[in-house]
Amino acid sequence: MAVAFSAGADSTALLLAAHRRWAGQVIALHVNHGLQAAADSFQNHAQAFCALHGIVLRAERVQAVHAPGDSPEDAARQARYTALARMAEEAGAAFVLLGQHADDQAETVLLALSRGAGLPGLAAMAERFERHGQMFGRPLLDVPSTALRAWLASAGHAFVDDPSNADQRFTRNRIRALLMPAWEACFPGFRPMLARSAAHAAQGQRLLDDLARIDLAQVGTPPAIARLQSLSRDRQANVLRHWLRAEANVAASAAQLDELLDQIAACTTRGHRIRLKVASGLVTREGGDLRFVAPI
Structure with a gap:
């Protein structure tokens, strides 16, 4: 140990x-x-x-x-x-x-909220x-x-x-010095409540990961565009996040993922081209599949 x-x-x-x-x-x-x-x-x-x-x-x-x-x-x-x-x-x-400790966990949740984080961020540590x-x-x-x-x-x-x-040039220190005392004044003993919210977010993310694995088994690796199109937009987003994380350990921004979903929806002809920057690489179309191309 x-x-x-x-x-x-x-x-x-x-x-x-x-x-x-x-x-x-x-x-x-x-x-x-x-x-x-x-x-x-x-x-x-x-x-x-x-x-x-x-x-x-x-x-x-x-x-x-x-x-x-x-x-x-x-x-x-x-x-x-x-x-x-x-x-x-x-x-x-x-x-x-x-x-x-508990204060660090509360700061992490508040930091995630300030950045508009999804469930992985809100799940905190x-x-x-x-x-x-x-x-x-x-x-x-x-x-x-x-x-x-x-x-x-x-x-x-x-x-x-x-x-x-x-x-206080560092964001977390500003949260600790300014925001945490204000939350304590308004909601005494708030730390366990934020920890509970983080636990709920973590549980929700685990369920989404389970669903993504089920969907990825259906759409294939790499994902087949036609099979992706059979899923709802939300499930497409979920499985693509999971695929990118598993394939290349990268995460698409909200704007990048929305654009990729729009491109998938518009991909109805053989000649439709997909070439979109995601994180540090590119998501492209090769035949009927999506591919992630890492930077050289």
């Missing part, structure tokens, strides 16, 4: 709880992004904390460089998961625990998932941040506060 340990309050509480539950069987994994001046001090604190409590620590420095136009937060997250999966595999850990061949779990999604910090304070455990969490 491994715990992703940033040395912040949430991961500190999780590491201590896991260490008490599985004494001698838990290791800590620390990822140093090197994105701020305090990064090395976080790693030093993590090393000292683990040494004090007799916990094995593995640490890795990553270069979370983002491409022009991409989010630096997303680049850092991808680099972090890659490093955590690699360290866990090297250590022989079958599971990596993450410290996201899953309790368990697989990435890079490694299983991850979030056991604290029902626990508010205040409870974690109160427990650490009562036991006198030290942790670090990341100064970037107060930087």
